[in-house]
Amino acid sequence: MPTHQDAPDADRPASRHPAALRRVAKHRFIRRHATRRTQIIGLTAALAAAAGTTTVGLSSAASGPSSPQSTGLSPSQTDALNAARIDRRDLGSRDMARIDLSLASAQKAAQQAAAQKVAQQRAAKLAAQASLTQRRALALAAAKAAAAKKAAANAKALAEAKAEVAAKAAALKAAAKAAAEKAKSTIVLPTTGYHLTARFNQAGGRWAHNHTGLDFAAPMGTPVRSVMAGKVIQADFEGAYGRQVKVRHSDGTVTSYSHMEEFDVSVGDSVQAGSMVGRIGMTGNTTGPHVHFEVLPGGGAPIDPEPWLREHGLNP
Structure with a gap:
């Protein structure tokens, strides 16, 4: 409790009491500092709202960021803060929309790039397949051309071989024909x-008529030959002629060989010039071993063999 003596000191001017002056100065400083602190916090909140942040720790008794008591803002400041928050939210929404559009554009570009890459790979694969197909086609065409060329060469060689064989056959045939003609002649x-x-x-007493041929006397068993090529038309014992062989030649002339000891041919045999038809003998009407040779043109009456032999280049 203050004493009586203290009362006059309370009514003294402040300049006269240093302690009182200090207390007044302290209260004034606290009020001024609180007011400034409230203004700074309000400005900070407004700036934070404009920057998209929230206010922090204004007072332990604050009920919310929008309460004027918690921020110490005036209604106009609160409206400005709310408007700033709404603008910031709208701006954020627009930014998010732009980001979404940018992401969508990036995704679309990436998809297009991937699709283009796949298309390029597919085109490259198709080009490689087309090139391979073309190379195979060229190789097949070359193989076919080579096979055709080889087949043509083989055909040509075969034709030449056939022609050569035909020529040789023709030559052999001509030679055989010439030989036959020569044999005939x-x-x-x-x-x-x-x-x-x-x-x-x-004339002579040994023949019933004049002699009809030439008598070639030779030792017994000497071969008797056909004078030209021909076919045997008789091989038999013919009375006074003894064993007799007749040969018909290509021009129709028949030659006869008589008095032979034996036959070496039969009817129907083909003989060449010089082929043996028998051997010298004495069969039939004869006085010694010889062959009686006759020439019968067309198989008719006999003619003189000597001129006939000379016409054919022989001189008996």
């Missing part, structure tokens, strides 16, 4: 080691 004497003992149309 070739003529030999009816025997060898002979001497003539009777001529054509010669």
